[in-house]
Amino acid sequence: KNEVEQSPQNLTAQEGEFITINCSYSVGISALHWLQQHPGGGIVSLFMLSSGKKKHGRLIATINIQEKHSSLHITASHPRDSAVYICAVGTQGGSEKLVFGKGTKLTVNP
Amino acid sequence: KAGVTQTPRYLIKTRGQQVTLSCSPISGHRSVSWYQQTPGQGLQFLFEYFSETQRNKGNFPGRFSGRQFSNSRSEMNVSTLELGDSALYLCASSLAYGLRTEAFFGQGTRLTVV
Numbered sequence: 447k448n449e450v451e452q453s454p455q456n457l458t459a460q461e462g463e464f465i466t467i468n469c470s471y472s473v474g475i476s477a478l479h480w481l482q483q484h485p486g487g488g489i490v491s492l493f494m495l496s497s498g499k500k501k502h503g504r505l506i507a508t509i510n511i512q513e514k515h516s517s518l519h520i521t522a523s524h525p526r527d528s529a530v531y532i533c534a535v536g537t538q539g540g541s542e543k544l545v546f547g548k549g550t551k552l553t554v555n556p
Numbered sequence: 557k558a559g560v561t562q563t564p565r566y567l568i569k570t571r572g573q574q575v576t577l578s579c580s581p582i583s584g585h586r587s588v589s590w591y592q593q594t595p596g597q598g599l600q601f602l603f604e605y606f607s608e609t610q611r612n613k614g615n616f617p618g619r620f621s622g623r624q625f626s627n628s629r630s631e632m633n634v635s636t637l638e639l640g641d642s643a644l645y646l647c648a649s650s651l652a653y654g655l656r657t658e659a660f661f662g663q664g665t666r667l668t669v670v
Binding site: 487 | 589591593598599600601604611612614644646648653656657658659660661663664666
């Protein structure tokens with residue numbers, strides 16, 4: 447079982463819809479990162495969370511440390527939101543590193 | 557403020573050769589970490605350097621190595637290239653080690669081994 451599980455793997459939405467991407471993890475973490483990757487490879491860091499909730503524009507990220515679960519929400523989705531969204535956790539302990547989920551491919555149709 | 561710069565952007569090498577990739581972090585960032593991305597395995601952590609010291613290493617063979625210079629620029633070397641090393645190699649810089657602060661990624665180097 448992967449240390450970081452994302453769902454769904456693929457998501458297709460119509461413009462304007464509310465989107466939720468989920469991330470569950472099984473290890474102790476120092477922080478959780480949500481990343482966005484567009485075709486061509488470049489990765490942009492959207493959020494870094496260690497507790498609670500953060501909002502940036504139409505994007506909202508939440509984390510529940512007790513349940514080891516995080517969600518990324520996109521309100522009023524737009525075709526330019528089409529990308530792969532990746533959840534990554536910074537692990538605690540002797541070997542600190544980023545462990546990644548497999549990503550969620552989001553396609554928003556006009 | 558300049559972002560994270562990776563060079564080269566694209567590279568084609570032959571099996572058995574070796575390759576060196578470069579990553580210049582954001583000014584002031586002392587942590588540089590390296591990742592391999594393949595369609596099958598997704599993103600995987602290679603190693604992290606902080607203040608010229610390797611702090612953590614992922615589960616990759618010894619053919620994968622790296623170093624960090626006093627100006628925080630980092631290089632990654634892969635020796636005796638195999639076809640399976642074809643991947644997008646990404647580096648990220650951050651202020652603190654262990655990725656406890658926001659990570660900023662470069663555009664990546666796409667390596668093709670033929």
